[in-house]
Every structure is written in structure tokens, then in C-alpha cells.
Amino acid sequence: xxxxxxxxxxxxxxxxxxxxxxxxxxxxxxxxxxxxxxxxxxxxxxxxxxxxxxxxxxxxxxxxxxxxxxxxxxxxxxxxxxxxxxxxxxxxxxxxxxxxxxxxxxxxxxxxxxxxxxxxxxxxxxxxxxxxxxxxxxxxxxxxxxxxxxxxxxxxxxxxxxxxxxxxxxxxxxxxxxxxxxxxxxxxxxxxxxxxxxxxxxxxxxxxxxxxxxxxxxxxxxxxxxxxxxxxxxxxxxxxxxxxxxxxxxxxxxxxxxxxxxxxxxxxxxxxxxxxxxxxxxxxxxxxxxxxxxxxxxxxxxxxxxxxxxxxxxxxxxxxxxxxxxxxxxxxxxxxxxxxxxxxxxxxxxxxxxxxxxxxxxxxxxxxxxxxxxxxxxxxxxxxxxxxxxxxxxxxxxxxxxxxxxxxxxxxxxxxxxxxxxxxxxxxxxxxxxxxxxxxxxxxxxxxxxxxxxxxxxxxxxxxxxxxxxxxxxxxxxxxxxxxxxxxxxxxxxxxxxxx
Numbered sequence: 001x002x003x004x005x006x007x008x009x010x011x012x013x014x015x016x017x018x019x020x021x022x023x024x025x026x027x028x029x030x031x032x033x034x035x036x037x038x039x040x041x042x043x044x045x046x047x048x049x050x051x052x053x054x055x056x057x058x059x060x061x062x063x064x065x066x067x068x069x070x071x072x073x074x075x076x077x078x079x080x081x082x083x084x085x086x087x088x089x090x091x092x093x094x095x096x097x098x099x100x101x102x103x104x105x106x107x108x109x110x111x112x113x114x115x116x117x118x119x120x121x122x123x124x125x126x127x128x129x130x131x132x133x134x135x136x137x138x139x140x141x142x143x144x145x146x147x148x149x150x151x152x153x154x155x156x157x158x159x160x161x162x163x164x165x166x167x168x169x170x171x172x173x174x175x176x177x178x179x180x181x182x183x184x185x186x187x188x189x190x191x192x193x194x195x196x197x198x199x200x201x202x203x204x205x206x207x208x209x210x211x212x213x214x215x216x217x218x219x220x221x222x223x224x225x226x227x228x229x230x231x232x233x234x235x236x237x238x239x240x241x242x243x244x245x246x247x248x249x250x251x252x253x254x255x256x257x258x259x260x261x262x263x264x265x266x267x268x269x270x271x272x273x274x275x276x277x278x279x280x281x282x283x284x285x286x287x288x289x290x291x292x293x294x295x296x297x298x299x300x301x302x303x304x305x306x307x308x309x310x311x312x313x314x315x316x317x318x319x320x321x322x323x324x325x326x327x328x329x330x331x332x333x334x335x336x337x338x339x340x341x342x343x344x345x346x347x348x349x350x351x352x353x354x355x356x357x358x359x360x361x362x363x364x365x366x367x368x369x370x371x372x373x374x375x376x377x378x379x380x381x382x383x384x385x386x387x388x389x390x391x392x393x394x395x396x397x398x399x400x401x402x403x404x405x406x407x408x409x410x411x412x413x414x415x416x417x418x419x420x421x422x423x424x425x426x427x428x429x430x431x432x433x434x435x436x437x438x439x440x441x442x443x444x445x446x447x448x449x450x451x452x453x454x455x456x457x458x459x460x461x462x463x464x465x466x467x468x469x470x471x472x473x474x475x476x477x478x479x480x481x482x483x484x485x486x487x488x489x490x491x492x493x494x495x496x497x498x499x500x
Contacts, residue, residue: 013113014073015080016066020094020178023059025051025190032196033186049185052178056189056197059178063101070110078114085127085138086177087236088153088409092169093176095154099161117141117158121149139409146472153413170266171412173213174205174237205239210264213239216411217263219250219298220271224369225312228404229269231368236408241265245272250294256301267308267411270298277316278458280338291341296348303353310411313360313418315395317343320462325396325426327470328360328418336459346418358418359407362467366400367488373397374485377433381442391430391449396422396466399481406474420469425478439486 028046030038036047052059062079069077079102084094095117102112119140124130126138141158142149153169160167177183181200189197208215216233220226221244233240241263248259250272274280274290295311302309316339317332332343349356365374374397380387403421410419427435430449437444452461475481 010073010075013076013078014069015078016069017081018062018065018079018098019081020052020059020084021050023051025049025054027054027190032188052183053185054188054190056191058183061101062098063104066101066105066112067110070105070112076111076113078112078116080116081118082115083118083123083126083138083140085123087405088139088412089169089171089174089236089238090176092153092157092172092412093174095157096167096172097176117154143472143474145474147470150472151413152409156414169412170214171238174208174239177237180237205234205237206241208239210239214264214266215239215241217248217259217265217268218242218271219248219269220273221247223271223273223275224364224366224372224400225404226269226271228366228368228400229271229408232401232404232408238408250298251289253297253301256297260301260305260307265307267310268298268302269310269407269411270295271312273312274338274341277336277338280341281336281458284337284341287337287341288344291338292345292348295345296352299349299352299356302356308411308414309349309353309356310407311345311349311356311358313342313346313358314339315360315362315422315465315467316462317346317360318462318465320464323464325466325468326420327468328420329470335462338459350417355414355416357407357410357415359403359410359421360418360467361398361403361420362396362422362465364398364400364403365485367485368400372400373429374432374436374482377436378440378489381437381440381446384446386446386448387433388448388450388455389429389433390452390455390461391428392463393452393461394426394428394464394466395432396425397427397432397478397481398422398475399478399485401484402475402481410474419471420467421475422467423475423478423481424473426466427478435482439482440489 026046026048027033028044030045030047033047033049036049038045039048040046066077079098082095082098084091099115102115106112121142121144122140123138125132125134125136127136128134137145139152141152141154143152157167181202184199187199189199191197216238218226218229218240221242226242230240230242243259249255250270272290272294274287280287299309316336317334318326318330319333319335322330334340334343346358349358363373365372369375377387398421402423406421430447433447434444437447452463
């Protein structure tokens with residue numbers, strides 16, 4: 001050490017790798033954090049938590065820390081890693097914070113040479129510091145889960161910043177989670193004097209004035225998908241308005257125009273539609289009105305005003321003649337009225353607005369509604385009710401939280417065209433029920449497997465409608481989704497405990 005004091009060798013440039021998790025808060029009052037591991041040293045025992053999760057004033061942030069580095073060392077500085085493993089808008093918000101800090105400091109005379117947007121191609125298991133091989137992938141500037149690296153919204157942002165042009169994505173109007181009230185994790189905050197303070201109330205993303213942050217309009221307020229999008233928009237800090245048919249009839253052009261003029265949305269998510277597959281066989285007019293005519297009118301309105309549009313289609317646009325997963329370019333050949341309404345909607349929406357994003361998905365399930373196939377199956381097991389299910393109809397069930405999160409990322413990325421979005425996997429309805437029984441610890445003898453033709457379906461179903469993708473497999477495997485779903489079903493554990 002003495003040699004280094006006598007022979008200083010300062011670097012030519014200081015590289016700063018700063019993450020949100022880098023600012024910590026140590027609290028010796030360990031009883032306040034019952035679920036956190038307790039650490040310490042020879043002198044003290046304490047918990048070590050993210051500062052932004054508990055500090056009343058939040059964290060110092062990149063600007064203050066970079067300025068302190070300059071004041072201490074007086075050497076040229078570069079931000080050598082700027083990355084946030086989170087949803088797309090939070091990745092953009094963090095990069096925006098770092099860039100604005102660097103730009104501001106340069107104007108004050110700080111010799112800040114560069115901001116490095118790492119990671120360019122994303123990273124695997126960085127959320128575990130590469131200590132386990134879990135295969136968890138975080139996209140960066142590009143997403144490698146496509147045949148070729150796919151530019152994300154971060155790439156669009158970089159092009160603007162590199163050209164000294166403003167990047168005006170509306171999601172940047174809301175601060176990152178580390179600056180919003182919902183960041184607090186422990187039911188209290190701690191001020192600079194160590195005193196506990198009350199957590200400030202959260203602000204609903206539906207109350208943000210449209211002149212402050214243009215919202216996402218979500219149709220289908222009473223449906224599973226619409227409500228799931230609203231839930232995720234709240235979590236992700238995305239201003240939105242969830243509309244019912246009474247608020248806006250999507251098959252009535254003046255109603256669409258009035259809502260757009262009033263709310264000035266930057267995107268519309270059409271989660272409304274006619275979903276009763278069997279009933280559609282005798283109600284084709286209403287089915288086409290809701291699924292086809294309404295979708296087309298929305299597309300025309302969005303095209304006229306350059307508003308991003310996300311629409312939904314179905315695996316039932318296929319006839320099941322393949323025995324390998326269907327990809328986006330496969331020709332459609334629907335068997336049912338419902339399938340035909342979706343196939344026609346795809347054609348008309350993209351003809352009216354080629355920039356629209358159309359997500360084809362399969363029967364979905366999730367933790368927030370009781371009517372989906374997985375929850376209904378689970379309830380049957382709980383009540384010891386037998387189930388008659390097809391063993392020759394193979395599908396790719398889709399977990400709603402994964403579907404919604406991925407759709408929001410793609411919408412922010414300004415993706416367009418048809419995307420197949422389902423959790424990777426192929427299973428018959430009977431096979432799915434057996435797997436649910438296994439995961440939940442029930443006896444599967446109540447699953448009565450039958451040919452699909454023997455069931456009382458009014459509408460014909462394809463015998464094989466598994467979705468694959470030639471554009472990128474973005475959702476986790478079905479098995480992973482089912483395990484996460486089971487962890488949310490507290491009632492399953494309660495029932496099993498009572499039985500024991």
C-alpha cells in the first residue's frame with residue numbers, strides 16, 4: 001500500500017456502474033423488517049435493504065453520485081453501465097434519468113465523456129448476479145428471443161439521443177417506480193433523522209390528467225383481459241382509462257371519435273369482444289359486430305390519428321390440419337363462426353392500419369378471475385366433481401399476467417403485425433387437468449377423457465391449435481406459468497391443509 005501512496009497511478013477515466021439496487025439502507029431495528037435476512041458485523045446487527053424501498057426522501061440518484069465522484073477525484077467520468085432489469089417503460093425511465101443527469105452535469109463543467117447503455121443484447125440471470133443457471137432473460141437495447149436481435153424501445157430512444165433529438169414516448173411522463181409512492185415495501189418510511197413516517201397515499205393511474213400524461217385507452221372493462229391490463233398499468237405506472245361498452249361502443253364510429261377527442265390517448269388496447277364460441281354459431285351477427293366491425297372501426301380511427309393499437313385474435317382461426325405449432329405466416333382456415341369473425345378482423349384491421357399490433361393467443365387462465373379453464377378445473381377437484389374433457393384437442397394455454405406484460409412491452413416497442421403469444425407448451429384439455437391435479441396434490445381419477453367429437457360443443461374446434469412463433473418466443477414455458485399460478489391460489493393450500 002505504501003508503494004501506491006508514493007507512486008499514484010490515477011486512471012485516465014473513471015467508469016461508474018450504478019444500479020437502483022446500489023443505494024442501500026442499513027437499519028439496526030431489525031424487528032421492523034420481519035421478512036428480511038439479518039446481517040451485521042463485529043459491532044452491529046442490522047438489515048440491509050434497498051434505500052428507495054424505505055427512505056422518505058428516496059435515493060440520491062445518479063446525478064448526485066456522479067457529481068460527488070467529480071468533486072472527489074476531478075477525473076474524466078463515463079457511465080459504463082446503465083441498465084434496469086424491469087418492464088420496458090421502467091427501463092426507459094431509468095435510462096432517461098441517467099442520461100439527463102449526465103447531460104445536466106456536462107453543462108455545469110463536469111468532464112463526463114459517455115453513457116454506456118448496457119446491456120446491448122440483454123443478459124441472462126443478471127437478477128441473480130449469475131449465481132444460478134435459471135435461464136432468466138432480461139432484454140436490453142435488443143431482444144435476443146427473436147430469430148434476429150429485435151430492437152426494443154430502448155433502441156428507438158438511443159437513436160433519438162445520439163442525434164440530439166428529444167425522445168417523446170408518453171410513458172416517460174410518469175416517474176419511475178423508485179420515485180412513486182408505491183415503492184415503499186414495509187408499511188412505513190424512514191426520514192433522515194431515523195424517524196418512522198407514514199407511507200404517502202398512492203395515486204391511481206386513472207387520475208393522471210391527460211395533459212400531464214396521455215393515457216392508454218383499454219376497452220372491455222368487465223372482461224378478464226381488460227381488467228388484467230388495468231391492473232398491470234397501475235403496477236407499471238402507465239396512465240390509462242378502462243372503458244365499458246357504455247363508455248364507448250367500439251362498433252359506433254362517433255363514440256370512438258368522442259373518446260379520442262376527449263382523452264387524447266397515445267394507444268388503444270381493444271380487450272373487448274364477443275367470446276362465447278358456442279353461442280356465436282346462432283348469433284353470428286352480434287359476434288361479427290363486436291369482433292370484426294368494432295375492431296375495424298378502431299383501426300381506422302387509430303390510423304387517422306397515428307395512435308398505437310393492440311388488438312387480439314385467437315388460435316381458432318386455424319383448422320387443426322397441422323401437427324406442428326402454427327406460426328404467424330400460416331394461412332387461416334377457421335372452422336367456427338367465432339373463428340371466422342377473428343380471421344376477418346385480422347384482415348380488416350391490418351388493411352386499415354398496417355401499424356396495428358395483433359396478438360393471437362389461446363385459451364387463457366389467470367389468478368384474478370374464476371371462470372377460466374384452469375381455475376374451473378381446480379374448483380372441480382376441490383369439490384370432488386368429475387370432469388369430461390377432450391383428450392384429442394391439443395392447445396397452448398396462456399397465462400394472463402405473462403400475456404399482458406408482454407403485450408405492453410411490445411406496444412411500447414412500437415411492434416406491429418401479427419404476433420403469436422402463448423406460453424410454450426402443447427397439451428390436451430384432459431392432459432392439462434391431470435397436470436393441474438398433480439401440481440395441486442389432487443387425485444386425477446375424476447378426469448374423464450373423451451374424444452372432442454363426443455362432447456356437446458355447438459361450435460367445431462380444431463383438433464390441434466398450438467401456437468408457435470417465427471417472430472420470437474417471448475412468454476415463459478407453460479409449466480413455469482402453471483407453477484406460478486398455483487403459488488397464487490392460497491385456497492388450494494388451505495383446502496389441502498384441512499384435508500390433512
